[in-house]
Amino acid sequence: MNYVNHEFEARDEDGKLIVPEPVQEAIRTLLRWAGDDPEREGLADTPARVGRAWREYCAGYEEDPGIHLRRTFSEVAGYDEVVLLRDIPFQSHCEHHLAPITGTASIAYLPKNRVVGISKLARVLHGFARRLQIQERLTSEVANCIWDNLQPHGVAVVIDAQHGCMTGRGVRTPGVGMVTSRMLGCFLEDDSSRKEVLSLMGRK
Ligand SMILES: Nc1nc2c(ncn2[C@@H]2O[C@H](COP(=O)(O)OP(=O)(O)OP(=O)(O)O)[C@@H](O)[C@H]2O)c(=O)[nH]1
Numbered sequence: 195m196n197y198v199n200h201e202f203e204a205r206d207e208d209g210k211l212i213v214p215e216p217v218q219e220a221i222r223t224l225l226r227w228a229g230d231d232p233e234r235e236g237l238a239d240t241p242a243r244v245g246r247a248w249r250e251y252c253a254g255y256e257e258d259p260g261i262h263l264r265r266t267f268s269e270v271a272g273y274d275e276v277v278l279l280r281d282i283p284f285q286s287h288c289e290h291h292l293a294p295i296t297g298t299a300s301i302a303y304l305p306k307n308r309v310v311g312i313s314k315l316a317r318v319l320h321g322f323a324r325r326l327q328i329q330e331r332l333t334s335e336v337a338n339c340i341w342d343n344l345q346p347h348g349v350a351v352v353i354d355a356q357h358g359c360m361t362g363r364g365v366r367t368p369g370v371g372m373v374t375s376r377m378l379g380c381f382l383e384d385d386s387s388r389k390e391v392l393s394l395m396g397r398k
């Protein structure tokens with residue numbers, strides 16, 4: 195995948211990104227189509243704001259999340275128990291409706307030699323979440339990234355999220371959680387390792 199480099203984009207005197215006119219016009223068209231008047235005062239700056247907001251929601255396209263796993267700590271290289279970051283809150287957007295996906299992810303790995311700073315697991319999650327996603331792919335991408343970069347004994351990722359496209363529209367069923375998981379290595383192959391990691395995650 196080629197990562198988008200926005201480094202040289204124009205910014206205004208406050209340092210805010212200048213949203214190109216075709217993008218703003220697209221948002222005005224949407225506002226008009228939704229039934230409002232994009233020229234009214236309250237909506238005057240909305241196209242630029244929405245443009246900047248979407249660049250933030252999709253900031254993951256600007257990075258390779260694996261970059262966060264390159265710095266490892268050799269001083270804890272002998273640690274051979276599960277490392278788990280539990281219930282990390284995240285937000286993403288579904289690729290079908292561009293509606294928010296909000297939830298939590300638990301990410302665990304059983305290190306072989308490489309141990310990373312614990313915040314980096316959350317950074318990997320956000321790097322993939324800040325893109326248009328379906329939950330299954332988000333779950334796999336996070337797990338595969340850790341697997342490829344740290345080459346650990348095992349990786350386990352469980353994501354529990356609510357989809358805005360199921361609450362505010364469509365089937366309109368709030369409060370439903372979608373749970374997805376991806377297990378690799380020992381967590382896939384060995385029942386007792388999988389049970390241990392699920393219990394550490396607070397799941398049966
Ligand atoms: N598997 C999966 N489905 C998702 C995810 N996010 C949204 N969806 C579903 O994607 C489907 C898209 O279905 P379509 O029939 O093409 O679209 P739609 O007419 O808007 O569907 P409704 O949401 O049922 O109104 C819906 O069932 C959504 O609930 C996700 O992360 N994973």
Ligand SMILES: [Zn+2]
Nearest residue numbers: 288290291359
């Ligand atoms: Zn959706």
